[in-house]
């Protein structure tokens with residue numbers, strides 16, 4: 068026989084009809100033999116009966132007309148919820164107007180947007196820097212007249228010095244350089260100088 | 263048999279004298295009445311037709327479930343007015359979230375979950391706003407003697423004790439007790455309604471019954487003295 072401690076835990080399920088038939092039979096066999104467990108099961112049964120009785124008694128007390136009125140008010144509440152949902156949607160969504168009007172408006176907006184974009188691009192401030200082929204090779208900035216290196220014994224005359232050397236601190240340093248730039252065009256990267 | 267219609271066959275409690283949970287309210291239009299009473303039109307089908315823009319299928323759903331929504335709410339909250347509000351709000355929420363319904367799952371489990379959420383909230387709110395006395399609870403209940411019954415006074419007293427005990431129980435235990443013992447739903451059905459595991463639902467039922475029994479025994483002992 069199952070001990071009382073093992074039965075007490077199963078009594079709520081037994082009384083509620085939640086035990087499998089084999090388990091229920093074992094509990095029933097114990098209850099026939101054990102007075103204390105039978106008393107406990109009886110208390111559970113009466114408590115359950117009282118619960119069901121109170122629930123059923125309350126249910127007999129509600130009038131049928133209450134349910135008819137309740138039905139009407141529930142339907143009215145859901146209808147007004149639907150109306151509130153519909154009115155919350157923007158007017159454009161509900162009545163979009165003729166399709167060609169919508170299409171024309173969309174085209175106009177797109178046209179204006181592109182116009183503004185291209186005009187804005189014309190400004191130098193908004194133009195992206197242009198990539199030149201030179202950007203991929205090393206650019207050595209031109210840094211004034213350089214010393215010509217030559218092999219010993221090369222007798223060719225040296226290039227004449229700048230005709231108007233700017234005095235130090237005159238503010239005109241490099242003026243001849245500007246002139247040279249004008250004459251020779253954009254300076255090219257220097258060839259590798261033999262050392 | 264459509265499984266979604268299964269709870270329709272369940273009677274509440276053990277007695278067969280209670281009004282059927284499934285009887286439809288009076289005053290329905292013939293179309294709605296036919297839809298609500300037709301067992302071959304499943305709840306899911308009514309949802310589908312509502313989403314397709316028809317109004318009558320939803321009214322039929324209300325007719326099918328309003329009684330059960332009200333009674334579940336009533337047994338959890340313990341007040342007619344609160345239960346009425348919970349049932350109404352549950353249908354409004356159902357209507358708003360109808361497009362999120364998962365057709366693979368049963369309709370009533372989904373709907374009762376909404377009802378239970380609202381009912382438990384209402385119960386907690388009522389408890390926090392004012393501790394309901396037993397007299398108040400009794401006042402909220404319809405008096406059986408007014409219905410022409412010759413129920414003895416002792417029975418009324420006992421009912422009052424039951425409501426007082428239910429009011430003492432924590433909402434989570436009360437919810438399982440109401441759904442299983444009063445409304446006859448299984449723990450498998452109850453678990454998703456309360457968003458708990460099956461084991462938790464069973465444990466809560468076990469503890470809820472024990473606690474109810476303990477309170478009951480104490481009250482009986484007191485009234486016998």
Ligand SMILES: [Zn+2]
Pocket residue numbers: 070071074097101102103104105
């Ligand atoms: Zn025993």
